[in-house]
Amino acid sequence: MHHADSVSATPSIAQPPRRQTPSIWCNRLGRIAAIFAIVTVIPPATTLRADPADRSADLQQRIDQMANRGIEFLRARGQADDGSFSGETGAAVTALAVRAILEHRGTAGTNDPVVRKALKYLEDMVQPDGGIYRKGSLHRNYETSTAVMALVKASEDPNIGDRYNSQLQRAEAFLKDIQWDQGEGTESDDTAYGGAGYGSHSRPDLSNTAFLIEALRELDNGPDDESIRKALTFVLRTQNLDGQGNNTEFADKIGDGGFYYTPAAGGQSKAGETDGGGLRSYGSMTYAGLKSMIYAGLTRDDPRVVAAMNFIRDNYTLDHNPGMGAQGLYYYYHTFAKALAAAGVEVLDDAEGKPHDWRAELVNQLESSQQADGSWVNDQSERWMEGDRQLVTAYVLLALAEAKR
Template sequence: MRIVALLFAASLIINSLDTASAQSATAAAPTAQQLVDRGVEFLRKSQADDGSFSKQAGPGITAIVATGLLENGIPASDPTVAKALDYLKTFARTDGAIAAEGSKYSNYETCMAIRAFKKANGAGKYDELLKNAGAYVKHIQWDSDEDHPESSDFYGGAGYGGHARPDLSNTTFLLDALQALDTPADDEAVQRALVFVSRCQNLPSKYNETKFPALNPDGGFYYTIAQGGSSQAGALPNGGLRSYGSMTYAGLKSMLYAGVDKDDPRVKAAVEWLQQHYSLEENPGMGDSGLYYYFHTFAKALSAYGESSFAEKDGDKHDWKSELVAALAARQKDDGSWANANERWLEADPNLATGYVLLALSYAK
């Protein structure tokens, strides 16, 4: 009996220790808001005297940071945000762009700035600026005005700036900006963009009759159909274009913003690809390239999809918000910033990576 009693007592102690350990781990795990607070603290120290962030890269990073701050409840009157907005205003051009004269990235920069100014637009302060900027990004979208009718593989897309070759990333920036401006899904610019987006999906259908889907019919998305087509993840031996994570989340989000129903075959195929490649360790198909862009696009797309959990193909369900917070917590640096060891697409810049993370966390809180 004494042995039984001792074993019972030991089990109670072990269970108690396990419970205490679990409670301690839970208490130690940072919340999304705690991650945001530390990121904001870093950015306040990182801002230049003129209000910019990484000005050598143009105004785009400042716009991303300002939007990330605003989306996390920092008001437009906050000195850090106000200085950033004042800096961005100096790039407002007479043609509506919010970009430096001669910039090769005027679509990207203007679309990012639209999101910031729209979020800060209390009492209509930026109505005129937003109206002009919205007209500008619509104007530079590829369509029949540039001798690219709907049969063209440029049609509906947007490139980095002016009339550069269109790609899915910049087209989703355009759709983000139009969505921020409360543009209805049936707007002509939105529906033109949907044509381009659909042609960047590896799904044979009436929406994509190009050669690539039949070569890799996996339902994911690649970078661009224009100028012969290309994928940042490379091509298959048969010439098909590889799908990858960030563009597939971008494609999913773009279709939802354009009013495509969740039961539409295009949405279903994109979701199935993402179910098969669910990851918060890498940008599927790209490793650590564009990882922080991926985190932002992952969060925004799943928020638009409207499900609190996301199931893999085998049925395993993920609480994507808590898993995203945990993944970002593990990568936050001691000074509160984030940065990618992979320098591609400027993500080694802690201002850019931290801006992306604040945007991602705004959907995870």
């Protein structure tokens, strides 16, 4: 678990295509490729390969070997009798684990008794208000968003099909209802507008908003959906970039194109503030911001995407979470992989012009840190629950799925 006005320039938006599956709630893995197929301007931070399918069989095999060991850890040692993974988090880690397993096992994974038991646990978390969370939860958005991702992926199995349609429709309505907007007395000029929070804090944040956007996208909401547009307004206010949607007091104090945690309730960056009151950008939030902009329809030549990619180029590393060190390291790997895959980046040139095959480098990094039991854990910092092997292993499996895709 991670900490999670109108746009001043109109973003360039393309509606992505839909992948045909038995369920209307299927995962839209192909939509980003269509967004970028029409873009010809490439920012200096990236170089694209002609054919990602040419990635070596050796790399694919190494990913499979790691994933098999990680999944076996979850199957053999990670699940409680009630079907949950780290059930103290309610639906969250269970949902991430289910999604992670299915990313590698495909529709056949739903036949696994471990997955079936976990899905039943998620079904039992469905609340009368449509949310999917443990009763009394302080993290309703996070739990519901991750549960949506698990149920959508499971619905790709023809044997499941439309079984979860009702739950997903109600979850979608729930997520849109708890978004910070007029329903919460928040107008478009408020720094909280459009964001999503845990529910236990009196303000939204970028991490939770990124989960919200991804869940709504999985539920077939495109860039022109009102809730996605509202969320984009919040996302842009978390970017250190003046005149491009961030009209807060922090917009021009750093200007490096990276992202911080929240502009709301006085503003906060988990990486701290500058002497001049600027909110420092850091790695995990910058990748969360990039991913969210792409999912919300901004194209690769949009100045906000270019600025984010420039920050990423200038701070490229897999040794630590830039600005945070070891804190949130595996959340960082997870957002790193999802964002670069969504942005269509294959080879990334760093600030010195050195090219990086990020997929191969990520595989090397994760291979070196896999534990003897097949799990992963942050042995340098337990902040944001990264001492929890179930959560961290799920993060890694999701990152590996992007490296393999």
